[in-house]
Amino acid sequence: MRPSRDGLSSVETAVSWIDAVARRLDRESVPLLEAARRVLADDIRVQRPIPACDAAALDGFAVSADETIGASTYNPLHLPAIEVAAGAALPAGMNAVVPLDHAEPDDAGRVIVVDALAPGDNVDRQGASIISEGLLISGGTLLGPRHIGICAAAAVTQLPVVRRPRVRIVSAGTPRAGATDSDGPMLRSLIERDGGIVSEHVTVERSRSALSQALAAGGSHIVLLVGGTGKGRDDESAPALAAAGELAIHGIALRPGETVGLGRTSAGAPVVLLPGPPAACLWAYELFAGRAIRRLGGRVLELPHRSSVVTTTRKIVSSIGMTEICPVACRPEGSVEPVAPFAEIGLMAAVGADGFIIIPQTSEGYPPGASVNVYLYDC
Amino acid sequence: MRPSRDGLSSVETAVSWIDAVARRLDRESVPLLEAARRVLADDIRVQRPIPACDAAALDGFAVSADETIGASTYNPLHLPAIEVAAGAALPAGMNAVVPLDHAEPDDAGRVIVVDALAPGDNVDRQGASIISEGLLISGGTLLGPRHIGICAAAAVTQLPVVRRPRVRIVSAGTPRAGATDSDGPMLRSLIERDGGIVSEHVTVERSRSALSQALAAGGSHIVLLVGGTGKGRDDESAPALAAAGELAIHGIALRPGETVGLGRTSAGAPVVLLPGPPAACLWAYELFAGRAIRRLGGRVLELPHRSSVVTTTRKIVSSIGMTEICPVACRPEGSVEPVAPFAEIGLMAAVGADGFIIIPQTSEGYPPGASVNVYLYDC
Numbered sequence: 001m002r003p004s005r006d007g008l009s010s011v012e013t014a015v016s017w018i019d020a021v022a023r024r025l026d027r028e029s030v031p032l033l034e035a036a037r038r039v040l041a042d043d044i045r046v047q048r049p050i051p052a053c054d055a056a057a058l059d060g061f062a063v064s065a066d067e068t069i070g071a072s073t074y075n076p077l078h079l080p081a082i083e084v085a086a087g088a089a090l091p092a093g094m095n096a097v098v099p100l101d102h103a104e105p106d107d108a109g110r111v112i113v114v115d116a117l118a119p120g121d122n123v124d125r126q127g128a129s130i131i132s133e134g135l136l137i138s139g140g141t142l143l144g145p146r147h148i149g150i151c152a153a154a155a156v157t158q159l160p161v162v163r164r165p166r167v168r169i170v171s172a173g174t175p176r177a178g179a180t181d182s183d184g185p186m187l188r189s190l191i192e193r194d195g196g197i198v199s200e201h202v203t204v205e206r207s208r209s210a211l212s213q214a215l216a217a218g219g220s221h222i223v224l225l226v227g228g229t230g231k232g233r234d235d236e237s238a239p240a241l242a243a244a245g246e247l248a249i250h251g252i253a254l255r256p257g258e259t260v261g262l263g264r265t266s267a268g269a270p271v272v273l274l275p276g277p278p279a280a281c282l283w284a285y286e287l288f289a290g291r292a293i294r295r296l297g298g299r300v301l302e303l304p305h306r307s308s309v310v311t312t313t314r315k316i317v318s319s320i321g322m323t324e325i326c327p328v329a330c331r332p333e334g335s336v337e338p339v340a341p342f343a344e345i346g347l348m349a350a351v352g353a354d355g356f357i358i359i360p361q362t363s364e365g366y367p368p369g370a371s372v373n374v375y376l377y378d379c
Numbered sequence: 380m381r382p383s384r385d386g387l388s389s390v391e392t393a394v395s396w397i398d399a400v401a402r403r404l405d406r407e408s409v410p411l412l413e414a415a416r417r418v419l420a421d422d423i424r425v426q427r428p429i430p431a432c433d434a435a436a437l438d439g440f441a442v443s444a445d446e447t448i449g450a451s452t453y454n455p456l457h458l459p460a461i462e463v464a465a466g467a468a469l470p471a472g473m474n475a476v477v478p479l480d481h482a483e484p485d486d487a488g489r490v491i492v493v494d495a496l497a498p499g500d501n502v503d504r505q506g507a508s509i510i511s512e513g514l515l516i517s518g519g520t521l522l523g524p525r526h527i528g529i530c531a532a533a534a535v536t537q538l539p540v541v542r543r544p545r546v547r548i549v550s551a552g553t554p555r556a557g558a559t560d561s562d563g564p565m566l567r568s569l570i571e572r573d574g575g576i577v578s579e580h581v582t583v584e585r586s587r588s589a590l591s592q593a594l595a596a597g598g599s600h601i602v603l604l605v606g607g608t609g610k611g612r613d614d615e616s617a618p619a620l621a622a623a624g625e626l627a628i629h630g631i632a633l634r635p636g637e638t639v640g641l642g643r644t645s646a647g648a649p650v651v652l653l654p655g656p657p658a659a660c661l662w663a664y665e666l667f668a669g670r671a672i673r674r675l676g677g678r679v680l681e682l683p684h685r686s687s688v689v690t691t692t693r694k695i696v697s698s699i700g701m702t703e704i705c706p707v708a709c710r711p712e713g714s715v716e717p718v719a720p721f722a723e724i725g726l727m728a729a730v731g732a733d734g735f736i737i738i739p740q741t742s743e744g745y746p747p748g749a750s751v752n753v754y755l756y757d758c
Contacts, residue, residue: 006480036568050727057722059611059638085611086656100610101385129727137730144756145572146729149565149657153726186528189415193524230438231479232464259438277465278528306685343436347532348429348508350525351516377523 004253004361005321011287011361014252017262018288021270022295025163025221032151037195038161039298040141045134046154049127054095056084057122061103061111062094065119073114081111090123097122129153140298162298166199167191168220172206172228172237172276182347183226183274183281190282193304194290195297196222211240215265221296222269224289227276229259237261237273245271252288253361255324256342260284278347283325305355305375311335312372316357318365327353328374336374353377383632383740384700390666390740393631396641397667400649401674404542404600411530416574417540418677419520424513425533428506433474435463436501440482440490441473444498452493460490469502476501508532521678541677545578546570547599551585551607551616551655561726562605562653562660569661572683573669574676575601590619594644600675601648603668606655608638616640616652624650631667632740634703635721639663657726662704684734684754690714691751695736697744706732707753715753732756 004010027041056062061081071077081098082091090097096117103111136154137147143159151159169187181203188198204214206228215223228237229250241247241263250261250273257280261273272289274281286303294301314337318324327349328336336357342349350356355376359365366372383389406420435441440460450456460477461470469476475496482490515533516526522538530538548566560582567577583593585607594602607616608629620626620642629640629652636659640652651668653660665682673680693716697703706728707715715736721728729735734755738744745751 032564033567036571051725059609059614083612085613086609086654086659124725129724142757145565145568146661146726146756148568149561149661150726150730152561152564153657182528182531185411185531186524188412189524189527192415230465232438233462234464235438275465278532280465282525282528345508346430346503347525347529351529377525378521 008251008253009249011323018292022292024298025296027160028163029158032157035143035159041160041162042139044136050129051124053126054090055124056088056097057124058086060097060099062090065096065117068117071113071116076112076114078110079113095119165196165293165296166220167196168223169201170214170225171203182278194293196293208236208240212244215244223271226274229273229275253322255322256280257284279342307375310374313337316365318359323361324359326357330354387630387632388628390702397671401671403677404675406539407542408537411536414522414538420539420541421518423515425515429508430503432505433469434503435467435476436503437465439476439478441469444475444496447496450492450495455491455493457489458492474498544575544672544675545599546575547602548580549593549604550582561657573672575672587615587619591623594623602650605653608652608654632701634701635659636663658721686754689753692716695744697738702740703738705736709733
């Protein structure tokens with residue numbers, strides 16, 4: 001592979017480092033009502049069959065199928081039958097259900113049946129819902145509404161889930177007046193999207209000792225130190241991390257985001273140094289911090305955007321040696337075209353785009369008509 | 380179009396009814412930190428330019444571009460320069476930035492420059508980030524992390540968003556012992572997924588008067604009445620709604636879910652009658668209740684699953700006159716195949732599936748090799 005530019009580490013090297021350092025957290029037990037969007041830590045198995053007994057699949061009359069033999073509109077049979085609601089247990093001796101509107105009661109307490117039924121017709125058989133030896137849901141599943149529903153049906157009221165990663169945000173105090181903290185609110189919503197919890201957000205003075213001290217505090221599974229990641233006079237984040245623990249990587253061939261750094265606190269928690277400028281902060285988060293948080297929480301590692309292979313209508317230029325993020329707009333005919341880049345309009349490039357392409361550092365870009373993999377924003 | 384079976388209303392008719400009755404709610408103002416995943420009610424425009432002034436795009440030395448003319452490695456120029464951090468305002472008289480590692484200070488307080496720069500090089504121009512006449516984000520946008528970030532950058536601290544729909548769940552008390560409420564927890568997570576809030580969840584006796592009374596209570600934007608929707612002896616939900624307000628539609632050609640009903644309270648709030656059996660409850664929610672909640676909350680109306688056109692490897696059979704939901708599994712080669720249906724294994728069919736196909740009532744299904752539109756579960 002072509003080397004990254006200027007002695008920067010490649011995105012791939014940095015991702016491998018993240019994958020080696022960020023390990024899935026322990027399990028905890030939560031009530032079913034709090035389990036949505038959590039990751040199941042272990043397989044859920046059930047001991048008892050679902051349904052617990054043979055049950056009516058619809059509203060109707062429970063009958064003995066044998067007795068319906070020969071029934072037809074020309075030969076209506078008057079049979080003993082018991083009205084049942086969908087989901088109700090079949091009464092003893094009954095093994096099929098005539099739908100409510102296919103039968104009617106006679107005056108003698110019986111029911112007139114005009115169809116022959118086979119045993120099991122319109123019946124949910126005991127145990128039929130569990131296909132594979134009691135396995136209800138596999139460990140590692142991100143729990144959605146249907147999983148919550150099947151657990152409730154199986155009377156599973158507590159679930160073992162992977163702990164939510166606790167994320168500490170340390171903002172290196174802004175060195176200039178009038179600057180607003182656009183990174184804090186954005187990071188908070190990114191972290192929540194990825195299943196993490198912001199356990200603390202502190203702003204500290206932009207000095208090596210203050211930053212080192214902030215990095216030494218415990219209580220979180222990962223620390224994001226925002227700002228001061230460059231090589232300028234008041235950029236103290238990298239030396240502070242080196243002093244407080246380990247600075248493993250500083251400077252990655254990613255644009256925007258090249259001043260990002262990776263390392264660990266002395267207690268071993270991963271630390272991501274995120275650049276202060278919002279667009280660089282976003283992409284350093286997306287490629288590294290977000291992946292680490294998703295790993296800690298047991299989620300799938302890929303970016304949480306749907307991806308799709310489409311055609312680009314215009315040439316896309318990229319620098320060899322840098323992984324570049326190119327914002328794109330969707331065209332009505334299903335292709336995409338590049339829009340105003342991050343280098344020109346900062347974070348607004350992401351706001352104006354429908355999605356983005358990640359152009360690897362080995363590529364100079366794409367000619368018009370090339371197939372590209374695009375990640376699309378849902379929101 | 381072919382008529383629905385048995386005098387049932389078509390899914391299309393029911394959807395049109397929902398779309399006519401469920402209207403987008405009013406706006407409310409929320410702090411930026413609470414705005415993620417909310418729907419913006421109005422356009423956000425900014426009065427002041429972003430960036431507020433010409434600013435350094437990267438860490439470096441601010442210079443006057445004119446003075447760099449002629450600079451090269453063979454002709455290094457010693458120029459007056461001021462070190463700036465990325466994002467910092469350009470000092471007066473400076474109009475370009477030399478990257479930090481392309482220059483170095485000499486001993487005389489100046490900086491040695493070896494590249495000629497044009498005015499604006501490595502500068503974020505005042506106002507450059509806002510492309511279209513102050514428009515930051517369009518009304519109707521579902522706010523994601525990048526929108527939160529751009530608002531923070533523009534110092535927008537309160538946002539006008541569409542109110543979250545308040546949903547009242549009324550469970551018709553189960554008529555049989557030992558039955559568990561699998562619908563309540565599942566509905567709660569579906570409602571939250573669609574941006575709603577469960578304002579109240581009550582379980583009431585399964586009698587017409589008790590249900591009517593429960594439907595008359597106010598305080599919510601929509602009511603979901605669960606269970607008792609069939610035509611059996613203890614199915615009182617439809618008559619209760621007719622008594623308490625308006626029963627507009629009862630019985631829809633949807634499988635699972637055909638006993639679903641639609642109507643309004645006397646105060647005009649939409650009511651969806653959801654069948655009790657979990658699979659039927661799920662699909663009646665997905666096609667009607669969920670759509671109503673998404674409409675109330677200003678969200679896109681489509682099902683919140685990504686869809687994709689794929690090939691089916693096996694024949695899929697469906698009944699004419701019924702819209703049927705067919706669970707499918709993804710095959711490694713990108714096609715799908717039908718898996719155990721809802722009619723056989725109930726809600727477990729959704730748990731075991733990777734996604735589903737909605738087969739319209741005009742279709743008898745698909746032969747192997749047909750192109751079908753599949754909705755894929757993310758979780």
